[in-house]
Amino acid sequence: MTRDTDRDRADGRKSTAPETLPDEGTESDESGSESAGRRAVPDGGTAASGEDETTLDPWGSATIADYRKLFEEFGIEEFEEVLPEVPDPHYLMRRGVIFGHRDYRRVADAMVNDEPFAALSGFMPTGDPHIGHKLVFDEIIWHQRQGGDAYALIADLEAHSARGLSWDEIDEHARDYLLSLLALGFDPEEGTLYRQSGDREVQDLAFELGSEANFSELENIYGFSGETSVSHMQSVVTQMADILYPQLDEPKPTVIPVGPDQDPHVRLARDLAARMGYFGVTKAYASFEADEAERELLAAAHAALADEAEESDGVVRCEDAADWLAEEVTPDDARESVVSKLREAGKEPLRPRVRFLDRNATEEAFGALIDAVEGEKRVFDEHIDAFDLSRDAAEELARDVELDHGGYGFVAPSSLYHRFMTGLTGGKMSSSVPASHISLLDDPEDGYDKVKAATTGGRETAEKQRELGGRADECPVYELYAYLLAGDDDEFAKEVYDECVGGERLCGDCKEQAAQLMKEFLAEHQEKREEVEDLLEEADIELDSPRKRD
Numbered sequence: 001m002t003r004d005t006d007r008d009r010a011d012g013r014k015s016t017a018p019e020t021l022p023d024e025g026t027e028s029d030e031s032g033s034e035s036a037g038r039r040a041v042p043d044g045g046t047a048a049s050g051e052d053e054t055t056l057d058p059w060g061s062a063t064i065a066d067y068r069k070l071f072e073e074f075g076i077e078e079f080e081e082v083l084p085e086v087p088d089p090h091y092l093m094r095r096g097v098i099f100g101h102r103d104y105r106r107v108a109d110a111m112v113n114d115e116p117f118a119a120l121s122g123f124m125p126t127g128d129p130h131i132g133h134k135l136v137f138d139e140i141i142w143h144q145r146q147g148g149d150a151y152a153l154i155a156d157l158e159a160h161s162a163r164g165l166s167w168d169e170i171d172e173h174a175r176d177y178l179l180s181l182l183a184l185g186f187d188p189e190e191g192t193l194y195r196q197s198g199d200r201e202v203q204d205l206a207f208e209l210g211s212e213a214n215f216s217e218l219e220n221i222y223g224f225s226g227e228t229s230v231s232h233m234q235s236v237v238t239q240m241a242d243i244l245y246p247q248l249d250e251p252k253p254t255v256i257p258v259g260p261d262q263d264p265h266v267r268l269a270r271d272l273a274a275r276m277g278y279f280g281v282t283k284a285y286a287s288f289e290a291d292e293a294e295r296e297l298l299a300a301a302h303a304a305l306a307d308e309a310e311e312s313d314g315v316v317r318c319e320d321a322a323d324w325l326a327e328e329v330t331p332d333d334a335r336e337s338v339v340s341k342l343r344e345a346g347k348e349p350l351r352p353r354v355r356f357l358d359r360n361a362t363e364e365a366f367g368a369l370i371d372a373v374e375g376e377k378r379v380f381d382e383h384i385d386a387f388d389l390s391r392d393a394a395e396e397l398a399r400d401v402e403l404d405h406g407g408y409g410f411v412a413p414s415s416l417y418h419r420f421m422t423g424l425t426g427g428k429m430s431s432s433v434p435a436s437h438i439s440l441l442d443d444p445e446d447g448y449d450k451v452k453a454a455t456t457g458g459r460e461t462a463e464k465q466r467e468l469g470g471r472a473d474e475c476p477v478y479e480l481y482a483y484l485l486a487g488d489d490d491e492f493a494k495e496v497y498d499e500c501v502g503g504e505r506l507c508g509d510c511k512e513q514a515a516q517l518m519k520e521f522l523a524e525h526q527e528k529r530e531e532v533e534d535l536l537e538e539a540d541i542e543l544d545s546p547r548k549r550d
Helices: 067-074 105-112 131-145 156-162 167-183 200-210 215-222 230-247 260-276 292-310 318-328 333-345 363-372 391-404 444-452 462-468 476-485 490-501 507-531 533-538
Strands: 038-040 046-048 098-102 118-123 149-154 192-195 254-258 279-284 353-358 377-379 383-386 414-418
Touching: 098 260, 118 131, 118 230, 131 149, 131 167, 131 254, 131 414, 131 476, 149 167, 149 230, 156 167, 156 230, 167 192, 167 507, 167 533, 200 230, 200 260, 215 230, 215 260, 230 254, 230 260, 254 260, 260 414, 279 292, 279 391, 292 318, 292 333, 318 333, 353 391, 363 391, 444 507, 476 490, 476 507, 507 533
Parallel strands: 118 149, 118 254, 149 192, 254 414
Antiparallel strands: 038 046, 098 414, 279 353, 353 383, 377 383
């Protein structure tokens, strides 16, 4: 969930131009570009495709060869599919910088219907805040302005345990992150700022969540070993508590904006939210249990046989579904398993239903759910089948009963994923390479000089640039326009893009304009930082850690 200051990378970029622009990015293997058939590696070089699978590591160097692989391998959904449902979308959304999501439709629906929702992200204070972090600051602030409860936290326990920073160093950097967040527009009176180490509710929730996780799981997700410190493992559970913290007072859709390397945290938090629940809610078709793949086959069989059944007794039988699947569906493990279950069920009716699974419910809560389910139902020792409820209505009912009986009722957290910024020198943007990034604390003149010295996607000569056009989709300087310098002005971003790829814009003039805009941005931002210092002092957050001293 936290953004590590040493790890803003560019791997497999897609165009960040407004969606009206052509996408001539580096993802197509048929483009003929030098990146075709290659994948980016963490040091900014390339390696042959297929040398390594996609990995997501919140603390190490993640290899993301192609953002499309995240959709296939990790179930991240494409953001452009939900974009039309988002009211007044942020320019990072419109330009494809925010490229993926998990379950964001819940949040968009809450915005549209004026219902409660929240946004949270954390920042590990291992160095100066830089323009890569501004992406996350902007996302939190935008959700706050859309009416959400906004949370921003300093991940000081993680910084101390995973990075070994002293508490003095953490305090210094934490203050800088918070000042930049406030200067960019975060409202501390309407939102919540906190440090992991200073919030007892977060620590208490982490303790409870820890009862649902074990070392083997953390080993599989994060690669932990016998050499991993207990504090580091504890910091993971604390991050799970951070993600679910906005729901302590009231369950609600909550979005976590992150880079894709933080997705393991999101997936674990979603799992833990479900495990903490009193009830699980799934679709079902018969009395036996079925996994997701088997349920898809049961649904197909029921749909295929329903019309035929209407002509007789109106009932689809399990044994008939078994015969249909055995004849119509290509054999695989799921088919063989579900056919066996159907044959064992024999003449039992195959009927769509919603199933409430007893996970952690007390006897009193389970009994209350039985009473609350209206319409036709069947009650078993560890589950209840309801035939007259939709899935959404069933989930709402289960949550209401859980809350009435002392449970959390967590809604699975959602997430947004933004692309990594390219370093100004090419490759990754890293705090350990000053020339590769622009700190929000950089002297404006230094920011100007860094942009002027930046790598570009230009051609070898001005003549070739005019003839062939520039490669905006491979250009760190164009990224500055798309991610930051063009602000909310899509027409300006489009103009820069069109002039570049059309050969009208040469790199020298383009960098001069970008450098001037960066200089102005830094000067304005740092002036605003000074203006909000009193606001930070008044905010409800401990700026000096009581955990002293190393």
